[in-house]
Amino acid sequence: MKRIEWFNAFIGISMFERHVNLINFRYLYGLATLSIFFYFVSETIFYYRDNVESILLSVTTIGFALQMVSKQYTYALKRNRIVEIHEMNLEYLNFDVIQDPMIQLAIRNSAGLAHILIKMTLVGYIVLVILIATVPVIFGFIMGEVLLPFGFEIIHSTSWTAFWINYSFQLSCTYFTGLVSSSSDSLFILNVFTACEQIDAILSLLAELGRMAKTDVGDHLVSDQLTKILRLHQHHQQYMRKLEDVFDCYFLIAIAMLCFCMSISLAAFTLIDWYIGLAVFCFSSAQIFYMCFLGTHLGSKVNLTTHLGSKSS
Numbered sequence: 001m002k003r004i005e006w007f008n009a010f011i012g013i014s015m016f017e018r019h020v021n022l023i024n025f026r027y028l029y030g031l032a033t034l035s036i037f038f039y040f041v042s043e044t045i046f047y048y049r050d051n052v053e054s055i056l057l058s059v060t061t062i063g064f065a066l067q068m069v070s071k072q073y074t075y076a077l078k079r080n081r082i083v084e085i086h087e088m089n090l091e092y093l094n095f096d097v098i099q100d101p102m103i104q105l106a107i108r109n110s111a112g113l114a115h116i117l118i119k120m121t122l123v124g125y126i127v128l129v130i131l132i133a134t135v136p137v138i139f140g141f142i143m144g145e146v147l148l149p150f151g152f153e154i155i156h157s158t159s160w161t162a163f164w165i166n167y168s169f170q171l172s173c174t175y176f177t178g179l180v181s182s183s184s185d186s187l188f189i190l191n192v193f194t195a196c197e198q199i200d201a202i203l204s205l206l207a208e209l210g211r212m213a214k215t216d217v218g219d220h221l222v223s224d225q226l227t228k229i230l231r232l233h234q235h236h237q238q239y240m241r242k243l244e245d246v247f248d249c250y251f252l253i254a255i256a257m258l259c260f261c262m263s264i265s266l267a268a269f270t271l272i273d274w275y276i277g278l279a280v281f282c283f284s285s286a287q288i289f290y291m292c293f294l295g296t297h298l299g300s301k302v303n304l305t306t307h308l309g310s311k312s313s
Contacts, residue, residue: 007183030176041152056268057151063261070253106204107197114193129178192294198236199301258284
C-alpha cells in the first residue's frame, strides 16, 4: 500500500485516504493534459487525413486515452467506494481469527504472490513507458531525423523547435498514462489478492472443521468454528459485491480499449514498420493479462471453497 501511494503522490491522488483534496496542481495538470490530448489528436488526424502512417500513429493512442477516462471515473469519481474497499481490508486484517498462526500461514502464499506481481507491475510498466517515450527519439538523433514516439502533434512542422514542443507534450501524456496505469493496476492486484487471502482463510477453517468432524470434539468447538467460517464468508461476500460494483464498468471499457490498442499497434507494425508498436502491444497485453489471470485465479479459489464446503458439510 505504501508503494502504491508513493506512485499516487506523483499524480496528486490517494486511493486510501478518505479526505483528500483533488484540487491540486498535479492532478489538475493530468486532467488538463488528457483533455488537451483529445483536441490535438483529432486535429492531427484531420490535418494528415491523406497520410495513412500519421493516422495510424495517432489513432493508436486514442485507446489509452479512453482507458484513462474510465480510470478517472473509477478511481476519482468513485474514489469513496475505493476507500470503502480499503477500509474493509483493514477491518478484515484486524479480525481476531486472522491473527491465528494457522490462518497466517494459509494466506502467506497469496500475500507473497501479490507482493511480487505489484513490484513487477510498477517496475515493468515504468520501464515499458520509458522505452516507448525515448527509443524513437534516440534512434532519430542517431539517424539525424526528427522522430516522435507518436503521431499527434501540437505544431505540424519538421523543425527542431516544433519537435521539442511536440515531444514535451507527448512525454507529458506518456508520463500521466504510465503512472496512472501503474497505480490503478497495482491497486486492482492488491484488492483481488485480498479476496484470495479471504478465501484462503476460509479454506483453512474448513479444513480444520473437516478434521474436527473425524475426531470426537465438543459441540461448542464445532459451533465456534462454524461461527468463524460464517463471519469470514459474510465479510467476503460483502467485499466481492463492492468490488463488482466498482469495477464492472471499468472492465468493459478497459478490455475493449486495450484490444483496440493491440490491434492498431500490430497493424502499424505490419504496414509501416512501426517497431515501437511492439512495446505498445506488450504494454496493452500486460494489462489484459492481469485482468484475465487474476479473475481466473480468484474463480479457482471460489470453486475450491465450494467443493471443500460441501465436503465438510
